[in-house]
Every structure is written in structure tokens, then in C-alpha cells.
Amino acid sequence: MPLLETRGVTVRFGGNTAVDQVSIGAEEGRITGLIGPNGAGKTTLFNTITGLQKPTEGRVLIDGTDITKLPPAKRAKLGLARTFQQLELFLSLSVRDNVKVAGDILRATTRKRIDIDKETDRILELTGLADVADRDVSDIPTGRARVVEVARALMTSPRVLLLDEPASGQTEQETEAFAGLLSGLADDGLAICLVEHDLPLVMKLCATIHVLDYGAVIASGTPQEIQRSPEVIAAYIGTEEVA
Numbered sequence: 248m249p250l251l252e253t254r255g256v257t258v259r260f261g262g263n264t265a266v267d268q269v270s271i272g273a274e275e276g277r278i279t280g281l282i283g284p285n286g287a288g289k290t291t292l293f294n295t296i297t298g299l300q301k302p303t304e305g306r307v308l309i310d311g312t313d314i315t316k317l318p319p320a321k322r323a324k325l326g327l328a329r330t331f332q333q334l335e336l337f338l339s340l341s342v343r344d345n346v347k348v349a350g351d352i353l354r355a356t357t358r359k360r361i362d363i364d365k366e367t368d369r370i371l372e373l374t375g376l377a378d379v380a381d382r383d384v385s386d387i388p389t390g391r392a393r394v395v396e397v398a399r400a401l402m403t404s405p406r407v408l409l410l411d412e413p414a415s416g417q418t419e420q421e422t423e424a425f426a427g428l429l430s431g432l433a434d435d436g437l438a439i440c441l442v443e444h445d446l447p448l449v450m451k452l453c454a455t456i457h458v459l460d461y462g463a464v465i466a467s468g469t470p471q472e473i474q475r476s477p478e479v480i481a482a483y484i485g486t487e488e489v490a
């Protein structure tokens with residue numbers, strides 16, 4: 248059973264169906280890709296999973312529990328974390344403090360006993376940010392700021408991590424290191440759901456890929472299956488082949 252599941256999720260904005268009957272899952276220890284052209288509904292689906300957007304129809308489940316009506320904070324407590332397409336960081340705080348603040352919130356809202364400074368150091372080391380820990384986020388390249396968002400999400404000890412275009416703004420070298428980080432996190436058991444326009448990265452990392460077009464899933468499968476799918480090739484107009 249997938250750890251995270253959407254069942255028949257539909258989101259309508261007036262007459263526009265942004266998400267259309269989407270049923271997908273993300274499994275523990277796996278990276279699941281979600282790709283599709285601009286406006287296909289990827290971010291709206293993420294917003295529905297995390298509770299920022301109410302679905303018109305359908306359900307969201309974690310570990311078999313229906314969370315459709317839970318507010319975002321309760322979903323976070325069940326192990327859901329995300330990053331945003333537009334970076335949502337405190338620019339005038341250091342990298343360390345941006346990560347640490349998630350631990351402070353966690354401590355204030357749960358009874359978990361955690362040594363926040365120690366955990367912050369562990370996460371900074373794990374994500375390869377130790378060398379820039381004391382710099383303000385505004386002083387580091389965008390590509391590394393994307394990793395700070397992931398590090399902050401990891402501070403909440405998630406079971407499911409949703410990443411919205413995490414590699415955008417990264418250099419080739421940064422993306423390579425980032426791919427290693429995501430693989431390692433999945434190997435440790437995290438369920439990762441990845442929205443990303445960098446198709447070679449998606450093809451390299453994901454066990455399963457779902458392709459959205461006009462809100463609907465038009466193909467699901469392994470990277471090899473997706474690359475061969477005529478529907479997918481047609482959806483990426485002007486592209487001879489995917490990736």
C-alpha cells in the first residue's frame with residue numbers, strides 16, 4: 248500500500264478543472280515523479296495533498312488514514328512535508344536558523360523531545376550545507392537555497408516529502424549532488440514525490456512517473472515506459488522524445 252495516496256482528486260476553479268480525477272500514490276523508499284507541461288495541475292495537486300487547497304472531489308490518505316479534511320498542521324504531524332516552487336525562506340536569516348526554525352516549531356507543537364541544535368547540525372551535514380551554515384540565505388546561490396528548503400522540511404522528520412521544482416536554479420554540479428541527496432533519503436525510507444521540469448533528473452531518480460496534462464493523468468509507469476508513451480510525447484509539443 249502506498250504511504251501517500253490520492254483517490255479521484257478533482258479541483259475546479261470556476262469552469263477550469265485544474266486537477267481531474269487524479270489517483271496516484273507514493274511509496275516508502277521510492278521517488279515518485281510528477282511531470283507535465285506548465286499549468287498541468289502539479290502544484291494544485293500538491294496544495295491539495297498538503298491541505299492548502301480543498302478538493303472539489305476525492306480523497307487524500309496517508310498510511311490508509313483519510314486526511315482530506317485535516318488542516319495543514321495536522322497533516323505535517325502525520326509526517327507530510329513540502330518545499331515550494333517559489334522559495335519560502337527567511338532571506339535575512341542564516342542557513343542554520345532557517346533550518347533550526349522548523350525544529351523550534353516542531354518542539355512548540357509536539358511533545359517530542361529533540362535536541363534542536365544537534366538535529367540542525369545533523370541535517371546541515373546530511374544535506375551538504377555545513378560550509379554555508381552561517382551565511383545569510385540571501386548570500387548563497389539559488390541552487391543551494393533550494394537545498395535549504397529541503398533541509399528545513401527534513402527537520403520535521405517527515406515520512407513523505409513533496410518537492411516542487413527543487414532543482415530549478417541549480418547548476419549541473421549542484422543538481423548532481425542534489426540527486427545523490429534524494430537517492431540517499433529514499434534509501435533511508437522516505438517517500439518522495441518530485442515535481443520537476445528537469446526531465447533527465449526525473450528519469451534518473453524516479454521509480455514511477457505520473458504525467459499530468461490538463462489536470463488529468465495521461466500516463467503512469469517506469470521512466471522507460473514514460474519515454475516511449477505516445478501520449479506523453481504528444482503532450483510535450485515540439486519535443487521529439489522525453490528527456
Ligand SMILES: Nc1ncnc2c1ncn2[C@@H]1O[C@H](COP(=O)(O)OP(=O)(O)OP(=O)(O)O)[C@@H](O)[C@H]1O
Pocket residue numbers: 260263264265283284285286287288289290291292332
Ligand atoms: N488559485 C487559483 N485560482 C484559479 N485558477 C488557478 C489557481 N491556481 C491554479 N489555477 C489554475 O489551475 C491550473 C493548474 O495550475 P498549476 O499551477 O497547478 O499547474 P502546474 O502544473 O503546477 O504549472 P507549472 O508547471 O507552471 O508550475 C492552471 O490553469 C492555473 O491557471
